Amino acid sequence: MSVKFHFFGKDCIVDRAIADRKDLKRALREKGFEFDAIQFVNQVHSDNVITIDAHSKIYGDQNLPEADAIVTTLKKVVIGVFTADCAPIFLYDEEKKIVAIIHAGWKGAKNGVIKSTIAEMKKLGAKNIMAVIGPMIQQKSYEVSQEFFDDFASEDEGNKIFFIDGNKADKHMFDLPSYVEKKLREEGILEIKNSGIDTYENEKEFFSYRRSTHLGESDCGRNISVIALGK
Secondary structure: OOEEEEEEOOOOOOOOOOOOOHHHHHHHHHOOOOOOEEEOOEOOOOOOEEEEOOHHHOOOOOOOOEOOEEEEOOEOEEEEEEEOOOEEEEEEEOOOOEEEEEEEOHHHHHHOHHHHHHHHHHHOOOOOOEEEEOOEOOHHHOEEEHHHHHHHHHHOHHHHHHEEEOOOOOEEEEOHHHHHHHHHHHOOOOOEEEOOOEOOOOOOOOOOHHHHHHHOOOOOOOEEEEEEEOO
């Protein structure tokens, strides 16, 4: 397989400013990645996508562009996102040698980041796109308000299937992984693998924003997801 991807949790620590990448580079090499560049973005829960289809479009480590997805056709360029309960999504067309990575929280998924990313891949010639959804918060750990529920129901009555009643009045449990899958299928992505790993519950291996908030911790840390085209 010419596409290589991996989800890092607590086995790879990078500071929030991504200033020191030594541990990340070590972890990538240990997983067999060959790379000339590592590209992240300034994630803002948007539908913005950065496309890197020429070496002139590779940017530096500072002043990162505001976006929540990256698409590339370049070999040995690792693209990555940070998550701490949101969905990290890998997209790839191995035949056309096009890969993408998405940071999709509820806001980004609802506002179209999945659709925007797939559209960018198709512009580059992608046809047979496959998806992998990594560790993220699962429904049993994701309690939301009545207002949150009403907002999703107003978008589409069918969205009610992604909620079950919570343990308190006017509280609901939201199935973000299934909602993300719905958005992928709406764009014609039929082959989807979902890890089903709950970042909230799996404290030993993964960071979780919600868990850290409940524990009163000052900083939750970030999980790193990366994908790249090989030689």
